[in-house]
Amino acid sequence: MKRFARHIAIVWLAIFTLLMTAVVSPVAAAAGPITVADAIANNDGAATVEGYIVGTTSTTSSFGTGNFAAPFSVNTNLLLADDPDEREKTKLLPVQLPNNTVRQQLNLVDHAEHLGKKVRISGDLGAYFSVPGLRNASSFSWADGTEPSEPVSIQEARSSLGSRVITEGIVNVDNGVLYPGKLSVYIQDGDAGIQLFSHNANQFPAVKKGDQVRVKGTVGEYDNVTQIIVEELEVLTQNQPVEAKAVTLEQYRDAATAEALEGQLVILEGFIRHVPDYYNGGANVTAINENFDPLTLRIWESTGIDLGLLEGEKWYQITGISSQYRDSYQLLPREQSDLTVSDVQKEKPTTDGRQFEAVVERVVDGDTIRLQEPVLGSTTVRYLNIDTPETYHKVENELDQNQMDHGNRAGAYLGTLLSPGDTVILQLGEEPTDSYGRILAEVVRQDGLNTNLKLVEEGYAATYFIWPFKNEEVERYGAALKSAKEAGKGIWNPDDPLLEQPFVFRARERGDELFRPAGDYRSKTYVPADQWDSIPDEWRVFFHSEADAQRAGYQPQAQTRTGQLEQLRSQLGQYHQAGEVTNSLFKQLDNDVETLIQLEKQRKQAEDQGDAKKAGNLQYQWEKAWSKTGADLEKGYRKQQVTVEVYHGLKEGLDRLAPADSGLGKEKAS
Incomplete structure (x- = not known):
């Protein structure tokens, strides 16, 4: 049966391809919303559903009785209906609101005023609460019935969140490069840029870099990226020049500057220390400047960029589309030529061995403190070489509670070591900041106490070494962990152990997978990320990639x-x-x-x-x-x-x- 279905699919694909090649004009297409009834009857594939917000349902795995009046207690879903007074369960469509901008702007806990409004929501049709639903809501607009007639500038479109607009611009990346199978490109007009997106790429012409297009759709946000959910798209002209705006990395680090550049092509210079491997279709490469200001380059494997051709420890001329992921701005390189080694190689940035005096403002958690005045542009210090349990999360299960309890203890203990107003010495490593711009340092009190090491000695922290690291530091901290573990202190207490290492917790809580190869310091071997626990806690180290591990002298370990x-x-x-x-x-x-x-x-x-x-x-x-x-x-x-x-x-x-x-x-x- 499967073989027969595949045969039929191939035949239809061939017919569709012939029909599409025959149609050369006009190069425009449209895709509209569907009703709630249609979404329930044909509950598969990506779609934009139009309906009235009538309430919410439970947070359990089954479809509840529904809540149709304020106050509301659930912010993770909505119920849509074709009639604002509908209450029949079989005619209601539950909509999943992921933890993104859509949830922030639509949930009824914070926005009870949305009850009864007509809305269009884009997402994936499929079972939700064991009934037909709409999952992964990615954008929305209010169905107010207004129809745009004249084009507006991209800047005007960006400021029209939730409205339907017409705008024009020049495409700065071939479709299919950033998100194969979807319509996902960016356009710019010299003053501003914006993303064009649709789940139904085959309903639109194949746009390429240099195409000038006119587009109609609804302005929304996804992970804080402003985008137009496309209804109609027309290619006006082709082979137009695509200009990149030159900025410095320091300028781009300013949030207002980066936001103004979102969607546009940018060029700047940065130093790339490490080049990781692709993981789950992408890689985050960090570029820095002389002041160690970090910038994330999000490189998608679909671009065809060969990471093996990029050299670490080099200055680069970097071209990419200015974009955003949640609260962090990033560049999206499009092709190999977007990453070229600078002709003039300036001196390599390093802070290894450097010390800075600073004053503590407060303890944030077990491995983070805030400073009264910035050092290297940051007032936040992430403790180097260690990892304490997390406290930022919402408790939803036993693992969450266990993590929270141990995290609170670690923060409370660090509060006994440091007080607001204390003067400390920050001892930096080779990499002064992480991808969030936080300073990476050992924090030493004026009496010489290394608070990082003390947290490990007392069992409040595990070691956490990511290449590059110093062998003597691994040995010193490893010995402290081994001693705390043997004594059953803190997170190693057999009667109340930490059930999940902090880095494992973070991956689970964020829905990510582990990606850093784990090394055994003693044997100088490494294993894949998912085998990290085969290495003793006291000798475990991590690498950005297998290439990094091998450069550090580590060899692959036979699978355990x-x-x-x-x-x-x-x-x-x-x-x-x-x-x-x-x-x-x-x-x-x-x-x-x-x-x-x-x-x-x-x-x-x-x-x-x-x-x-x-x-x-x-x-x-x-x-x-x-x-x-x-x-x-x-x-x-x-x-x-x-x-x-x-x-x-x-x-x-x-x-x-x-x-x-x-x-x-x-x-x-x-």
């Missing part, structure tokens, strides 16, 4: 058994989400693999501690658990709880973990 199990568990979760493993078998196998992971960690710890007897007993238990996992998979296969293809894939993964000599039937270590 824990790493293989983590991958197997990840695959199992993906199969379950795809409906290829039943709920009951997924729960059983997920529990089996978790048992294997924990037994392997305990065995490795016993082995590291030289306890051969304990390690042998744990290996015996692991082999029994491995056999049980295989038996549970086999049983599920016989009960048709897993597809044939997935069964063989999981079995192959388990077989790769098979002990050379299982030892089952032998006596346990004695």
